[in-house]
Amino acid sequence: MFAVVKIRGGVGLKPVVRTTLELLGLKRNHTVAITGTSDDFKGMIHKIKDYVAWGEVSKDTLKKLEELKVEGDKVKRYRLHPPRGGFRKTTKRPRPDGELGYRGAEINKLIERMIP
Numbered sequence: 001m002f003a004v005v006k007i008r009g010g011v012g013l014k015p016v017v018r019t020t021l022e023l024l025g026l027k028r029n030h031t032v033a034i035t036g037t038s039d040d041f042k043g044m045i046h047k048i049k050d051y052v053a054w055g056e057v058s059k060d061t062l063k064k065l066e067e068l069k070v071e072g073d074k075v076k077r078y079r080l081h082p083p084r085g086g087f088r089k090t091t092k093r094p095r096p097d098g099e100l101g102y103r104g105a106e107i108n109k110l111i112e113r114m115i116p
């Protein structure tokens with residue numbers, strides 16, 4: 001399963017990007033959506049890659065998230081706080097210069113810093 005974290009705001013978005021974010025339930029910053037690994041979800045993530053960070057979520061992180069309030073049916077969504085200690089790099093560029101893009105297993109560290 002993938003964890004998708006919305007990092008950037010939604011001002012001036014293209015309609016297709018705005019719709020995709022809404023379908024995943026990522027309407028506000030610091031919201032996490034847990035999605036499947038099917039090609040449909042991969043295509044959706046590819047469309048919004050300039051506004052989110054994503055990676056494979058671990059079972060330990062899922063357990064911590066499930067203690068929070070769950071929203072949604074097909075895609076689980078969680079509202080989190082900004083990361084403790086702030087973001088390490090800019091939120092306007094993809095990795096490795098910024099925070100956006102594919103993180104792999106490192107997404108778990110970011111989510112754990114964001115859990116209240």
